[in-house]
Amino acid sequence: xxxGLGPGPADWMTPEASAAIEAANDIVGYDPYVKRLVLxxxxxxxASDNRVEMDRARxxxxxxxxxxxxxxxxxxDPGVFAMAAAVFEAIADDPQWSKLDIAVVPGVTxxxxxxxxxxxxxxxxxxxxxxxxxxKPWTIIERRLRAAADGDFVIAxxxxxSKARPTRITQAFDLxxxxxxxxTPVAFARAIGRADEKLTLTTLGEAxxxxxxxxxxxxxxxxxxxxIPRDDxxxxxxxxxxxxxxx
Amino acid sequence: xxxGLGPGPADWMTPEASAAIEAANDIVGYDPYVKRLVLxxxxxxxASDNRVEMDRARxxxxxxxxxxxxxxxxxxDPGVFAMAAAVFEAIADDPQWSKLDIAVVPGVTxxxxxxxxxxxxxxxxxxxxxxxxxxKPWTIIERRLRAAADGDFVIAxxxxxSKARPTRITQAFDLxxxxxxxxTPVAFARAIGRADEKLTLTTLGEAxxxxxxxxxxxxxxxxxxxxIPRDDxxxxxxxxxxxxxxx
Numbered sequence: 001x002x003x004g005l006g007p008g009p010a011d012w013m014t015p016e017a018s019a020a021i022e023a024a025n026d027i028v029g030y031d032p033y034v035k036r037l038v039l040x041x042x043x044x045x046x047a048s049d050n051r052v053e054m055d056r057a058r059x060x061x062x063x064x065x066x067x068x069x070x071x072x073x074x075x076x077d078p079g080v081f082a083m084a085a086a087v088f089e090a091i092a093d094d095p096q097w098s099k100l101d102i103a104v105v106p107g108v109t110x111x112x113x114x115x116x117x118x119x120x121x122x123x124x125x126x127x128x129x130x131x132x133x134x135x136k137p138w139t140i141i142e143r144r145l146r147a148a149a150d151g152d153f154v155i156a157x158x159x160x161x162s163k164a165r166p167t168r169i170t171q172a173f174d175l176x177x178x179x180x181x182x183x184t185p186v187a188f189a190r191a192i193g194r195a196d197e198k199l200t201l202t203t204l205g206e207a208x209x210x211x212x213x214x215x216x217x218x219x220x221x222x223x224x225x226x227x228i229p230r231d232d233x234x235x236x237x238x239x240x241x242x243x244x245x246x247x
Numbered sequence: 248x249x250x251g252l253g254p255g256p257a258d259w260m261t262p263e264a265s266a267a268i269e270a271a272n273d274i275v276g277y278d279p280y281v282k283r284l285v286l287x288x289x290x291x292x293x294a295s296d297n298r299v300e301m302d303r304a305r306x307x308x309x310x311x312x313x314x315x316x317x318x319x320x321x322x323x324d325p326g327v328f329a330m331a332a333a334v335f336e337a338i339a340d341d342p343q344w345s346k347l348d349i350a351v352v353p354g355v356t357x358x359x360x361x362x363x364x365x366x367x368x369x370x371x372x373x374x375x376x377x378x379x380x381x382x383k384p385w386t387i388i389e390r391r392l393r394a395a396a397d398g399d400f401v402i403a404x405x406x407x408x409s410k411a412r413p414t415r416i417t418q419a420f421d422l423x424x425x426x427x428x429x430x431t432p433v434a435f436a437r438a439i440g441r442a443d444e445k446l447t448l449t450t451l452g453e454a455x456x457x458x459x460x461x462x463x464x465x466x467x468x469x470x471x472x473x474x475i476p477r478d479d480x481x482x483x484x485x486x487x488x489x490x491x492x493x494x
Contacts, residue, residue: 011266014355016258053488077355079362081488085370088485091475098477104363108261108324108353115326116351123332124383125391127374127400136371136490140399144372147398151391153374228338230345238335241300241328243383 001070002084004077004107005033008193012113017105024071028060029083033073051134053086061090061097077109081130081158110217111156114189117199119228119236121187121219124243126154131161131168138168145172149179154225154239157218169212173204176220180204185221187237188212201227201235248317249331251324251354252280255440259360264352271318275307276330280320298381300333308337308344324356328377328405357464358403361436364446366475366483368434368466371490373401378408378415385415392419396426401472401486404465416459420451423467427451432468434484435459448474448482 001020006012021027024043027034031047039045046063048056060072074082084104091097115122127148133141148155155176161169182205190198190213200211204220212218224243227235248267253259268274271290274281278294286292293310295303307319321329331351338344362369374395380388395402402423408416429452437445437460447458451467459465471490474482 006261009263011263012261012353014253014259014261016256019258077359079359079367079369081370084362084367085485085488088367088370088475088483089487091483092473092485092487095476098475098483104366106259106355106359106363108355109359112324112326112353112356115331116353119351120326120331120335122326123328123335125374125376127372127395127398129372135488140490144398144400147394147400148374150397151374151394152387153391153394226339228335228345229342236335236338236345238332238339240336240339241332241382243387 001103001105002072002074002078002087003105004074004079004082005036006108007076007110007113008036012108012193014105014107017107020071020105021073023069025068026063026070027073028056028063028070029073030056033075037073053083054090057083057086057090060087061100064100065097074107077107078104079106080109080128110158110189110192111219113192114187114217114219117189117192118187118219119238121221121225121237121239122154122156123239123241124154124222124224126156128156128158130158131165131172132159133165133168141172142175145175146179149176152222154222155220157220159214160212160216160218162214169209173207173209177204180220181223184223185225185227185237187219188216189219190216192217199234201237248350248352249319249321249325249334250352251321251326251329252283253355254323254357254360255283259355259440261352261354264354267318267352268320270316272315273310273317274320275303275310275317276320277303280322284320300330301337304330304333304337307334308347311347312344321354324354325351326353327356327375357405357436357439358466360439361434361464361466364436364439365434365466366485368468368472368484368486369401369403370486370488371401371469371471373403375403375405377405378419379406380412380415388419389422392422393426396423399469401469402467404467406461407459407463407465409461416456420454420456424451427467428470431470432472432474432484434466435463436466437463439464446481448484
């Protein structure tokens with residue numbers, strides 16, 4: 001089972017995910033995700049560092065081939081910039097594993113948790129782009145950012161920064177600032193659902209990108225996205241369902 | 248509370264969503280979503296037809312302003328082509344409602360459920376586009392389809408067809424067929440998680456779009472998306488994390 005744990009809190013984890021963890025003999029995953037779980041002493045834990053997704057995927061498949069019931073865990077949704085792709089890449093590379101009984105358990109992903117806190121920023125057509133160029137050339141990321149601006153999509157940026165790639169978020173904002181209005185609403189949603197959750201509302205022109213780290217999900221509005229002011233509270237962020245229609 | 252019920256089965260509904268329904272005096276929503284819920288006799292139900300999202304949003308806000316604890320329910324994630332945008336549009340139109348205590352409860356949306364069944368088709372950058380032109384001009388939908396092809400995104404199409412708009416899916420496929428390889432993997436994921444669930448794997452060139460109805464989520468691959476064959480089982484659909492890299 002390739003299991004999505006959601007963004008953090010237990011109440012964002014589906015009953016299907018909880019049942020899959022309960023049923024597993026072996027739990028395989030990135031250490032901080034495994035640490036979230038309350039496990040039994042008879043369950044074996046195989047926690048590993050980040051950036052070793054393929055090793056983790058192969059270990060899980062090997063355990064399953066040995067007859068173990070295995071849960072590979074991801075934060076968020078395993079299908080969105082997470083472990084599902086790594087596991088199926090391993091299967092594509094070694095067809096013996098295509099005989100295994102595999103299922104994916106979906107989960108709430110970071111952009112949905114961020115959107116829920118913000119109002120309805122993804123209320124209309126949107127795209128999700130990972131800024132990590134560990135496995136893809138930066139040129140395709142630039143091409144996608146340009147296309148996202150051309151299509152006037154709301155843009156959710158995953159993996160926006162890391163110690164290894166401190167300049168990528170700067171390059172992405174420079175590119176988008178040349179293509180979109182400086183007044184475009186922007187939100188930085190950091191560690192949503194966790195104790196250190198932090199939301200920052202700003203605009204494309206004024207955004208302080210030094211606030212963005214690897215735990216931050218960035219949402220950049222379309223030309224229709226707006227803030228709705230509130231007294232004594234953070235504005236709501238809304239992308240209306242109607243487009244280019246005077247209301 | 249604006250509550251996402253997930254794609255259908257109770258085990259895809261988060262504990263937070265269940266608790267929000269439990270806590271509500273009034274449940275407001277599209278009739279088929281409300282019917283999924285097991286409610287108490289003291290809970291009032293306000294079920295309505297489709298296409299009256301704004302009426303439903305205003306009713307919910309009025310009940311909340313009267314001091315009721317209200318749950319506005321959506322299938323899937325309320326933030327993705329669902330009720331959250333309608334509620335915040337109503338608030339933007341009438342600032343008196345911005346004083347209300349409102350929260351959004353995210354949920355698993357159709358493309359995630361479809362992706363989970365298919366393997367990992369959303370394993371890399373993707374976009375979500377609603378083909379409904381009830382509230383937006385068809386020209387912006389065409390612009391977004393073009394941009395999605397230019398950016399080589401995986402494309403998830405929501406609301407692909409209805410009795411009122413039988414030709415939109417044909418137009419969308421004609422447009423994409425002119426821009427993307429005919430061998431591009433395509434999946435039609437119908438009623439995922441429900442009793443009549445049906446998955447169809449095909450290609451952009453060979454897809455029989457008469458199979459697509461309003462309950463279908465369409466996923467169209469990027470240039471990297473592939474099928475992984477299995478003996479005696481439906482192939483897996485994978486968009487690998489690496490791009491343009493020989494493996």
